[in-house]
Amino acid sequence: MEIKTVAIIGLGALGIMYGKQFADHLGNDAVRIVADRQRIERYKKEGVYGNGEPCAFHYVAADAQMEPADLLIFTVKYAGLAKAIESARNQVGPKTILISFLNGISSEQMIGEAFGFKQLLYSIVAGMDASKIGNQLTYTKIGFVSFGEKDNARTEKVAALQQLFEKAEIPYEIPEHMMHKMWSKLMVNTGVNQSTAVFATNYGGIQVPGKPRDTVIAAMKEVIKVANAEGVPLRESEIAGWLKINDALSPEGMPSMRQDTLQHRLTEVDLFAGTIRRLGKKHGIPTPVNDFLYTRLREIEASYA
Incomplete structure (x- = not known):
């Protein structure tokens, strides 16, 4: 072939x-x-x-x-x-x-x-x-x-x-382990994409200590809990690897969700926070950080009009 x-x-x-x-x-x-x-x-x-x-x-x-x-x-x-x-x-x-x-x-x-x-x-x-x-x-x-x-x-x-x-x-x-890899990427997207959009920043804004970076990490930890409940063995040690990858990106660059909010496009919040919230409810796992990100992103989308 x-x-x-x-x-x-x-x-x-x-x-x-x-x-x-x-x-x-x-x-x-x-x-x-x-x-x-x-x-x-x-x-x-x-x-x-x-x-x-x-x-x-x-x-x-x-x-x-x-x-x-x-x-x-x-x-x-x-x-x-x-x-x-x-x-x-x-x-x-x-x-x-x-x-x-x-x-x-x-x-x-x-x-x-x-x-x-x-x-x-x-x-x-x-x-x-x-x-x-x-x-x-x-x-x-x-x-x-x-x-x-x-x-x-x-x-x-x-x-x-x-x-x-x-x-x-x-x-x-x-x-x-392909499915583990896919959940791992969902984890980083849930943290990085949503936090840069909510805090109106670029990669540089989450490459330094502060609330945006803290939110990235906290959102990723919620994904780990949900993934584990779904039978996917994500570990908190994987967060450091993704942060290293993102810290090497151009500080002026922006993930797709931040580009969406800048150009007043609907976001993929349902794929990220929406998925984690739904599965969190399924397994009885609280997801307060993703609840916050979901609510705020819907408010941002509603403000376009």
Whole structure:
């Protein structure tokens, strides 16, 4: 199995960053940016830029009939996933590998139900400092992709994606315990994304002692308690590793949720605090920090009007 064609649906920060990386190493013809025709016209008219360079992406309309892609990557926000799944149907064949770069632990279920779990790989992306304002994306770190099968098996799909990432020079890892890794990423997102948005700050604001950093850590500890109740052995010692990764990011950079509040977009609070609060209630675990973050983020969203 060899991946020769890559389809990406969702041209936000991750879609642009990884789309550019694939196109630079595989060639534009091997990389499809899938969107509806109206959105494609806007991309072509306004342009899409990565670190100041125009991205000459190969766009394909969602309703166009063509040979399925070897790999389909979802890079939309969770609120747009259902629509993205419908838009992606012409890219999926019986051998298409499916992978989601969305936050949280919910998108794989939706994608698997739509196309089949046998074609699905699980993943998280972390360590990037991409910031997208309008049609301009800036970043200094491309981050890394952790991916694998849900049962951690080293399958042909895993080997094919590994080979592709090496060819495209995308940093990656294949963890021993994929679901643990996904919960670990949910933990850091729940702390970092929500705290920077609530306290209206960037990475620099949580890289120094103070209430924003304290909130990051406290929110992550609540995730650990909930994960343990769900049978996932997260440990408090993992918090230090994530703080080290975030402390190495550009202080001026911002996670996606802070970018959302700056641009008056709805956030993914339901994926983070919403998930932890729901599972906390299920197991009788108090989640006061995530309760605070959830309430405050809903207030921020309501203030847009």
